Amino acid sequence: MAAGVATWLPFARAAAVGWLPLARKPMPRAPTDRRRKNDETLTVNVSGRRFQTWKNTLDRYPDTLLGSSEKEFFFCEERREYFFDRDPEMFRHILNFYRTGRLHYPRHECIAAFDEELAFFGVVPEIIGDCCTEEYRDRKRENAERLAEDTEAELAVDSALPPGSTARQRLWRAFENPHTSTAALVFYYVTGFFIAVSVIANVVETVPCRAPPGRLRDLPCGEKFSLAFFCMDTACVLIFTFEYLLRLFAAPGRCHFARSVMSVIDVVAILPYYIGLVMPENEDVSGAFVTLRVFRVFRIFKFSRHSQGLRILGYTLKSCASELGFLLFSLTMAIIIFATVMFYAEKGTKGTKFTSIPA
Numbered sequence: 001m002a003a004g005v006a007t008w009l010p011f012a013r014a015a016a017v018g019w020l021p022l023a024r025k026p027m028p029r030a031p032t033d034r035r036r037k038n039d040e041t042l043t044v045n046v047s048g049r050r051f052q053t054w055k056n057t058l059d060r061y062p063d064t065l066l067g068s069s070e071k072e073f074f075f076c077e078e079r080r081e082y083f084f085d086r087d088p089e090m091f092r093h094i095l096n097f098y099r100t101g102r103l104h105y106p107r108h109e110c111i112a113a114f115d116e117e118l119a120f121f122g123v124v125p126e127i128i129g130d131c132c133t134e135e136y137r138d139r140k141r142e143n144a145e146r147l148a149e150d151t152e153a154e155l156a157v158d159s160a161l162p163p164g165s166t167a168r169q170r171l172w173r174a175f176e177n178p179h180t181s182t183a184a185l186v187f188y189y190v191t192g193f194f195i196a197v198s199v200i201a202n203v204v205e206t207v208p209c210r211a212p213p214g215r216l217r218d219l220p221c222g223e224k225f226s227l228a229f230f231c232m233d234t235a236c237v238l239i240f241t242f243e244y245l246l247r248l249f250a251a252p253g254r255c256h257f258a259r260s261v262m263s264v265i266d267v268v269a270i271l272p273y274y275i276g277l278v279m280p281e282n283e284d285v286s287g288a289f290v291t292l293r294v295f296r297v298f299r300i301f302k303f304s305r306h307s308q309g310l311r312i313l314g315y316t317l318k319s320c321a322s323e324l325g326f327l328l329f330s331l332t333m334a335i336i337i338f339a340t341v342m343f344y345a346e347k348g349t350k351g352t353k354f355t356s357i358p359a
Helices: 001-014 055-059 069-074 090-102 111-121 130-158 168-177 184-206 226-250 255-259 259-279 283-305 310-321 321-346
Strands: 041-046 049-054 081-084
Touching: 041 055, 041 090, 041 259, 049 090, 055 090, 055 184, 111 130, 130 259, 130 310, 168 184, 168 226, 184 226, 184 283, 226 255, 226 259, 226 283, 255 259, 259 283, 310 321
Parallel strands: 041 081
Antiparallel strands: 041 049
8 A cells, every 4th residue: 555655656746736757667556455445424514515524534533523423413314414504614623623633723713603613513622732722822811801891891881789889889880981970971071181181282392382582492382381381281180190099999999900001001191290299400300300201191091991992902902912022023133133234344444333233
């Protein structure tokens, strides 16, 4: 049998590339091995798409649906085939598991639908191959977190508070679902308005304004109208601080709330203002404070609390964190390599600006 296959192999390879060499010897005889005479081909019809495989291929996994006698419940006597009203795209990966012994996760498919197909055919997801294990677990964890948050949001919207609920519970409900009362809705829109004002003011204060009489160089609007921008920033920070303290007071778990991402963003957004109030008038210290004021840009992330689309974008970036990290790593490696090449290529040249690899 092996010798016959070895004789046929050159002809098969030649036919695959579209040409056939001249044979100087007669073609070998067809193999006469009949070890598969006790085997039979089975036809599996999955929602109109037919798959064929050997019976022994399915019998290798008797603990599954297709490998056990339970598949006879789905046998159609008229067509002499097994019919399953399931997803044929998913079944292709399941049948590949029977053939190769390795289960792979289709990246473009829904994780919940894939788990449902595995459960129907009796295939345990723990046998997923090492090449797909990490991604499968990440998608499963992200899906579980998203479903938990959706369930919590639905409970916050649909379920009614008990009659003896405290003011703290009602306040938390108002923050999570502003449509519960008119006052909560007004505070929701007022907070969103001050977020927009703060972000716009942070941009406008860097725009050059006409210089006052006696000065030749234009000043940034933040320096020319420093009192107006300070009052506007003070009003925004007071609103943000009041909102954060109310949320911290009303949160069911204060420690969990303080460690959440949105809570950290709220603190980082208002912290530069309070540090600036207690910071002494010193050039060295004020220079460091200017760098610290960069963190005010984090206020733009507060919009994610008011926008479902931004939250979806955050989930997307989180699910692609490993790919983005690899892209950043590749970019860094390319920068280091080309910087090294440029440094040693320009080394010894007069007037070069590449005085070091970082430069």
